[in-house]
Amino acid sequence: xxxxxxxxxxxxxxxxxxxxGIEAFWEGLLQRRCGIKRIESFDPSGFPCQVGGELPPFQLxxxxxxxxxxxxxxxxxxxxxxxxxxxxxxxDAGLNTKCIIERGEAAGQPNxxxxxxxxxxxxxxxxxxxNELAGALATAADENGKFDFRRWGAEGMNNLTPLWLLKFLxxxxxxxxxxxxxxxxxxxxxxxxEASSHLAIGEAFRTIARGDADVCICGGAESKINPMAxxxxxxxxxxxxxxxxxxxxxxxxxxxxxxxxxxxEGGGLVILEAxxxxxxxxxxxxxxxxxxxxxxxxxxxxxxxPKGRAIAVALHKSLYDAGLKADDIDLASPLGAGxxxxxxxELAGWNDVFGERLGRTYALATRGAVGTNGAxxxxxxxxAAVMAVHRSTVPASINTADLDLSCRFRFVQxxxxxxxxxxxxxxxxxxxxxxxxxxxxxxxxx
Amino acid sequence: xxxxxxxxxxxxxxxxxxxxxxxxxxxxxxxxxxxxxxxxxxxxFPTSFSAEVKNFRLSDFLxxxxxxxxxxxxxxxxxxxxxALAWKNAGLDGGPTFDPSRVGVxxxxxEGPMDFQPFAAAALAGCRDSRGQIVSLDTVRWAEVGLxxxxxxxxxxxxxxxxxxxxxxxxxxxGPNINTLTACAASTQAIGEAMRLIQYGDADVMISGGxxxxxxxxxVTGFNRLTALSTRNDTCxxxxxPFDRTRDGFVLGEGSGILILEELEHAQRxxxxxxxxxxGFGSTADAFRITDIHEEGRGATAAMRAALRxxxxxxxxxxxxxxxxxxxxxxxxxxxxxIRQVFGDRAKSVAISSIKSMIGHLxxxxxxxxxxxxxxxxxxxxxxxxxxxxxxxxxxxxxxxPNTARRADVRYVLKNSxxxxxxxxxxxxxxxxxx
Numbered sequence: 001x002x003x004x005x006x007x008x009x010x011x012x013x014x015x016x017x018x019x020x021g022i023e024a025f026w027e028g029l030l031q032r033r034c035g036i037k038r039i040e041s042f043d044p045s046g047f048p049c050q051v052g053g054e055l056p057p058f059q060l061x062x063x064x065x066x067x068x069x070x071x072x073x074x075x076x077x078x079x080x081x082x083x084x085x086x087x088x089x090x091x092d093a094g095l096n097t098k099c100i101i102e103r104g105e106a107a108g109q110p111n112x113x114x115x116x117x118x119x120x121x122x123x124x125x126x127x128x129x130x131n132e133l134a135g136a137l138a139t140a141a142d143e144n145g146k147f148d149f150r151r152w153g154a155e156g157m158n159n160l161t162p163l164w165l166l167k168f169l170x171x172x173x174x175x176x177x178x179x180x181x182x183x184x185x186x187x188x189x190x191x192x193x194e195a196s197s198h199l200a201i202g203e204a205f206r207t208i209a210r211g212d213a214d215v216c217i218c219g220g221a222e223s224k225i226n227p228m229a230x231x232x233x234x235x236x237x238x239x240x241x242x243x244x245x246x247x248x249x250x251x252x253x254x255x256x257x258x259x260x261x262x263x264x265e266g267g268g269l270v271i272l273e274a275x276x277x278x279x280x281x282x283x284x285x286x287x288x289x290x291x292x293x294x295x296x297x298x299x300x301x302x303x304x305x306p307k308g309r310a311i312a313v314a315l316h317k318s319l320y321d322a323g324l325k326a327d328d329i330d331l332a333s334p335l336g337a338g339x340x341x342x343x344x345x346e347l348a349g350w351n352d353v354f355g356e357r358l359g360r361t362y363a364l365a366t367r368g369a370v371g372t373n374g375a376x377x378x379x380x381x382x383x384a385a386v387m388a389v390h391r392s393t394v395p396a397s398i399n400t401a402d403l404d405l406s407c408r409f410r411f412v413q414x415x416x417x418x419x420x421x422x423x424x425x426x427x428x429x430x431x432x433x434x435x436x437x438x439x440x441x442x443x444x445x446x
Numbered sequence: 447x448x449x450x451x452x453x454x455x456x457x458x459x460x461x462x463x464x465x466x467x468x469x470x471x472x473x474x475x476x477x478x479x480x481x482x483x484x485x486x487x488x489x490x491f492p493t494s495f496s497a498e499v500k501n502f503r504l505s506d507f508l509x510x511x512x513x514x515x516x517x518x519x520x521x522x523x524x525x526x527x528x529x530a531l532a533w534k535n536a537g538l539d540g541g542p543t544f545d546p547s548r549v550g551v552x553x554x555x556x557e558g559p560m561d562f563q564p565f566a567a568a569a570l571a572g573c574r575d576s577r578g579q580i581v582s583l584d585t586v587r588w589a590e591v592g593l594x595x596x597x598x599x600x601x602x603x604x605x606x607x608x609x610x611x612x613x614x615x616x617x618x619x620x621g622p623n624i625n626t627l628t629a630c631a632a633s634t635q636a637i638g639e640a641m642r643l644i645q646y647g648d649a650d651v652m653i654s655g656g657x658x659x660x661x662x663x664x665x666v667t668g669f670n671r672l673t674a675l676s677t678r679n680d681t682c683x684x685x686x687x688p689f690d691r692t693r694d695g696f697v698l699g700e701g702s703g704i705l706i707l708e709e710l711e712h713a714q715r716x717x718x719x720x721x722x723x724x725x726g727f728g729s730t731a732d733a734f735r736i737t738d739i740h741e742e743g744r745g746a747t748a749a750m751r752a753a754l755r756x757x758x759x760x761x762x763x764x765x766x767x768x769x770x771x772x773x774x775x776x777x778x779x780x781x782x783x784x785i786r787q788v789f790g791d792r793a794k795s796v797a798i799s800s801i802k803s804m805i806g807h808l809x810x811x812x813x814x815x816x817x818x819x820x821x822x823x824x825x826x827x828x829x830x831x832x833x834x835x836x837x838x839x840x841x842x843x844x845x846x847x848p849n850t851a852r853r854a855d856v857r858y859v860l861k862n863s864x865x866x867x868x869x870x871x872x873x874x875x876x877x878x879x880x881x
Contacts, residue, residue: 046589074736079509115748119731123627126556128664131583134569138580145578147566149663151847153490165668166867170557170606170627175867178731184748187731187869188635191555191606191627198625203639206646212752227572227585227592235598242585294648296623301611302602313547313620317648352633433607434614435623 007208010283011093011271012383013085017053021088029395030416033246035371036262047396048241050227051250053264053290053371055164062179063087065102074163076126080175081276082221085269093271094344098182098201118185118213119178120204122196122220123170127228136160146394156253185213193430196220197378198437202292204272213276219379230263236341252399254343254407261338264371267378286390291440293317299416302432304345310436311349318438329361333385333426337372347406362408368399378428385424389443451641454705454718455536456527456818458739459724461699461805462496470822474851476833478683479805480697493675495682496661497699497806502762517599518612519558524702525609525657529664540697550621550649551610552640554632556658556810558604567592570593612760614722621649629865632656634813638727638873644709646735655814659700660819663825684834688771689778689846690798691839694773699806703814720878722821729754743784749870750788757845763858767827768820770862797854799847813863822857824877828853
């Protein structure tokens with residue numbers, strides 16, 4: 001296609017268990033901090049897996065205009081996390097959006113045109129607040145303690161707040177973010193599990209490249225820290241149930257002794273911007289996005305493909321789109337869930353594309369530190385890769401010391417390594433559903 | 447030269463049936479698919495009716511293959527069925543084999559219905575102490591019952607991306623696989639984004655559209671609490687009344703509409719029949735309020751204009767508008783206002799109709815089914831009516847094709863979809879005249 005515009009990353013907003021805000025998160029990675037601990041926000045003792053990655057405490061009021069505080073009542077945790085990430089992303093990018101101006105942190109007019117400012121935000125199946133819902137359901141129990149539809153329809157449901165549904169619609173992440181920051185251009189909500197962030201960022205990349213927006217806020221957020229969100233992957237056998245006494249070792253990406261992943265909450269939103277637009281406002285450029293590729297597992301909708309074919313297809317497509325070969329890549333950013341079957345499939349895909357080269361390419365996996373939050377996991381990984389390229393530094397990937405024999409990834413152990421990284425490829429895939437996507441980044445050069 | 451994108455196949459599962467031609471004739475006759483809800487006991491709910499899909503068996507569409515998908519959610523089963531019809535309609539059933547990595551899926555798929563009984567049982571166990579008193583949730587007691595009664599597959603199948611996963615396996619689509627859930631705009635958005643993927647070159651064929659069923663206890667509860675649903679329980683056949691002054695909310699429907707999108711030359715090379723060309727797509731956000739549409743229809747207006755702009759067209763070229771037309775007080779008023787803003791003096795002379803008057807609101811699936819009616823309108827030179835239109839509303843003063851289908855030379859169509867919370871998507875279709 002002719003006239004394609006160059007697209008760069010000018011802002012990073014991350015909320016991860018090891019830090020909120022890109023600098024805190026990056027510092028956490030450099031210091032090899034682990035955010036997986038015994039779950040505190042509810043009593044997990046009835047669950048075989050009792051550990052997870054919870055965010056450091058935050059006050060939502062610090063991230064929204066004062067006039068928007070009452071809207072917090074209609075925000076599920078997932079939405080709040082997205083709102084926190086959005087604030088950090090626009091601040092980091094130096095975008096004076098409506099929110100920043102209303103908060104009194106910048107004066108004058110917004111420096112981004114709302115009608116050219118889009119959003120593409122990945123979200124999960126938001127779990128209902130059990131305390132609220134269960135309490136209401138309990139009012140509709142019959143004499144034997146069984147749920148009675150007729151009692152519920154006639155009276156029970158009135159115990160729910162009228163706006164109850166709005167807390168849990170997946171598009172509410174994007175809706176709140178676009179309202180708070182006044183982003184009126186192309187707007188989408190991608191719901192593809194752990195592939196959501198990569199797909200959302202890839203789509204935003206294309207949207208800007210073809211000229212339908214100048215700036216997009218994109219990525220994803222989700223919380224798996226609530227009873228229902230822990231129960232669901234537990235039933236599917238995806239969580240480590242044997243490391244309750246050693247939470248910091250719970251998630252071991254590609255580990256020889258990997259036992260399952262750790263649930264988490266978190267997210268990341270990045271600011272993608274047309275290069276010309278970024279230049280005009282003299283924005284700092286972290287990196288350039290140069291490739292995107294997406295694919296689907298066709299062997300199963302519920303289990304990974306042992307051959308990792310779709311993963312290889314996504315990687316190939318993203319490299320082709322960027323005009324690069326596997327040999328040109330300096331940093332690999334896998335998902336690395338720490339689940340036996342999934343990691344084996346992921347390795348097969350990477351090995352298929354990179355072969356021996358993988359042993360000479362640095363790699364960075366964050367799951368050991370931040371766990372798996374679903375739709376926001378990919379954006380956290382991408383932000384880490386962007387920082388590594390931007391700072392020419394590869395932090396350690398914790399819990400990767402003892403790797404699966406088929407794993408050739410060159411993870412850093414111990415202190416961060418200085419390395420001149422020109423290119424990186426980051427992969428995300430849905431643990432179920434089959435969706436895969438990869439993004440290629442390049443160190444920014446004029 | 448930008449790659450062009452055409453529609454070469456379509457299939458649907460609707461409250462009026464599943465055969466394209468038979469359902470279309472019912473729509474032209476103004477049939478109604480609304481009836482008392484049977485999927486659960488809704489008799490005491492503020493709204494006790496809906497537009498359910500009836501007589502649905504996946505084996506009717508997939509034959510023996512349906513067994514592989516027997517644990518799929520109602521959503522995914524609808525999508526598989528509609529896709530099988532679309533695939534066949536496009537001449538792909540047993541037809542040419544493609545490079546599977548060039549065939550993708552982009553759906554507006556809703557969340558699968560919650561597995562209600564175990565969920566409620568666990569909730570009750572967690573919230574009642576040994577004497578049956580309601581207490582705040584005890585997560586230990588919840589886990590004890592929940593982990594025993596909830597079923598892994600039923601939980602997994604609720605994820606909105608599962609319908610796309612089932613389709614990718616069944617139809618060997620290894621290309622981009624994406625699901626959007628921009629509420630009521632989802633499948634229109636999916637089709638627009640799928641068009642972009644083909645235009646860019648990310649795929650040659652895209653299976654696109656949507657699937658959804660919110661006719662389950664929490665779906666109805668949520669919309670009833672929002673007072674978004676019609677409560678005309680005694681006259682449910684005429685409850686869905688878009689643009690009528692006495693409208694009192696929308697009627698929930700369910701189903702799926704799937705279209706096969708294809709790069710023009712790819713379609714021509716294999717001698718496919720081209721049904722219509724997709725020439726424009728616009729996506730915007732109201733960025734206004736979670737609970738209300740922007741009073742002046744800012745996002746809706748911008749989405750229609752963006753779709754027209756991307757098609758390189760002016761409003762006076764549009765012959766027919768397939769409205770979002772939900773039958774809520776606010777939507778119909780503001781959609782009308784937005785159309786007036788975009789179309790100016792011509793607004794009154796464009797035919798506008800809403801299929802939601804007959805099959806209810808399919809939420810994420812609405813746009814897919816509605817776009818199929820647009821293709822059929824172009825093909826047959828006739829637009830379906832908006833039924834149950836009796837009392838004019840001074841704030842909805844355009845031509846809604848009341849109650850009777852109308853012959854019309856339909857060359858260009860605008861399809862509107864506006865999501866809760868303010869995500870909007872519009873498409874422009876062009877009649878295929880052989881070039």
